[in-house]
Amino acid sequence: MQRNNLSEENLLPTSRDGGRFLADIFPKRRSLFAVFASFATISLLGFLSFTFWTEQPRTQTIITEDIPQPSNVTHSTLSDANLIGAPTAQFRDNLRPDRKYLTSWISAGWTNDVMTYMNLVYLAIITDRIPIIPMFTPSHIGTSVPPIDFGLVFDVPRFRKALGKPVLEWHEVKDRASGLVEEIGCWNTWEAVQERDHHPRHSYVPAHLKLDISYTKAPSWIKLIPKFExxxxxxxxxxxxxxxxxxxxxxLVTPLESPEHHVSLPPDEHVVCYDYLYFVGANQPFEFEFDYSPAWRYVGQHMHFTPIIEHLAEEYVRRAIGVVEGEPTPPWIAIHVRRGDFKVFCGENTDGCYAPLPVIARRVEEVKAEILERKGMVVTHVIMTSDERNSTWWGEVVGLGWYGVDHSQTTELLGPWYPVLIDAAIQGGGVGFVGTDRSTMSLIARRRVQSWKDGAVRTVKWGKPDSDDH
Incomplete structure (x- = not known):
């Protein structure tokens, strides 16, 4: 099977593929409400909130109104050093003339968008510019869901410290409440690398930021493999x-007119911007799959989840395996099985296409053996995350002695972003990981376990019955 351009756009969190089933078959040693009630005693959760980019700024209260909620995210020292001051109605009024900046937009599934922002920051590093990162938009959970700030998913202060370089978010630059639509010239890379779409890559981000963009088509020599469709x-x-x-x-060539004000602007020099940075590599396509990937080594491995998301992930693991209050959380091996939207590559014969559970179990045993050999650690707890909806399949997962993540109430209590964020943190927080070939969610989880835990990892191939034979 050839390499395909796969996105996570249809990746559904576990809450939509058996959450109620899991709620029934996994024993509830503590109720979910009790778990989250206990969070209120932890000062960390005093910061738990969503702050979304919408037509008007708003903060969604999480869990209960009794938990203290912060105001908008404030500036850090690094932000203040690289901006004139507090967010302004027009972004240009907040940019320092002695600094240069770089930005871009997202336009895929959530994990692909995470990778796009890693590429954005790496490109900013090699051009000596300050990256300005937008929000995440909800391609995987429905466009009716508001976006979420990058800094409510990833620990930006920790990220800045690890990089030793400034990183800005758009809400630090431009006031969320501003209704002013601003003009800017950007590079159109999309038309230079493919021949199907005769326009820049579409993204919902510029509309949230109220930017009216005039695009200039990039030269064809930017394409990694010339004339390869x-x-x-x-x-x-x-x-x-x-x-x-x-x-x-x-x-420079003649720019396209911007859609709102109908201006033609060359690419901005103060804030250089590109329409899309997912399909970028240093040496070859889909470079995150290789251990030398500079975007991962110099940027991605430093993008840790916020302490809140890390804490939530641990609590979901504890609840799944039934850890008694006061006992430490044992190490775990995480699995990510992506099946739902991969059906398009299987046709009707999904049984012969998807990797069966015994094949996945073989890889899990390999991971256990490697952890024992390298670290002298016996790991018995295995956490399954998947978009599979079939209750019989989940019953077989339980029969293997593995645990599922009960997201049956996550959206209700935390909001629709949190099932996938918690799953991603669980996947990246294990000492071992078994993932699905060609899933970017599995790919990035594998990289996290390798970088963060020096963990053992395996990737299960699929497509035909003997795909993962070895």
Whole structure:
């Protein structure tokens, strides 16, 4: 089976694929409400809130109104050093003339969007610019759900410290409440790397930021594999060249008119911006799959989840395996089985296409053996995360002695973003991981376990009955 451009757009959290079933078959040693009530005693959760980019700023209260809620996220010292001050109605009024910035937009499933922001930051590093990261938009949970700030998913202060470089979020630059639509010129990379769409890559982000963009088509030489229609990658240094004056000037063509104000602007020099940065590599396509990936090594491995999400993930694990209050959380091996939207590659014969549970179990045993050999650690707890909805399949998971994550009340208590965020944190928090080949969610979880835990990892191949034979 050939490499396909797969996104996580249809990846459904466990709450939609058996959450009620899991709620029935996994014993509840503590009620979910009791678990979250106990959180109120932890000062960490004093900061638990959603702050979304919408037409008007708003904060969604999580769990109960009794938990203290913060106001909008405030500036850090690094933010203040690289901006003029507090968020302004027009973003340009807050940019320092002695600094240069870089930004881009997302347009895929959530994990792919995470990877896109890793690419954004790496490109900013090699161009000596300050990255401005937008919010996450809800491609995987429905467009009616408001976006969520990058900094409510990932620990930005920790990220800045690990990088040793400034990182900004758009809400630190431009006031959320601003109704002013601003014009900016950006590079259109999408038309330069593929021939199907004759327009820049669409994203909902500029509308949230109230940006009216005039795009300039990038030169065709940015394409990694020239004239190859089956790949859409460019390279970091090709895009970086467009951020410098000489190559920028030599590459200018007539810009497209912006959709709202109908202005034609060349690519901005103060805030260089690109329409899409998912398909970018240093040396070859889909580079996150390789251990040398610079975007992962220099950026991605430093993007840790917020303490709140890490704490929630641990509490969900504790509840799944039935840890008694006061007892430490044991180490775990996480599995991610992606099946639902992969059906398009299987046709009707999903039984012969998807990897069966015994094949996955074989890989789990390999991970256990490696952890024992390398670390002298016996790991007995295995946590399954999946988009599979079939209750019989989940019954077989339980029969193997594995545990599922009960998200039957997560959306109600925390909001629709949290099932996938908690699952991702559980996957990345294990000492071992078994994932699904060609799933970017599995790919990034594998990288996290390797980087954060020096863990043992395996990837299960699929497509035909003997795909994972070894």
């Amino acid at each position: 089956h790949d859409m990658h460019t390279t970091f240094w090709a895009l970086a060249a467009l951020a410098f004056p000489e190559t920028r000037t030599a590459s």
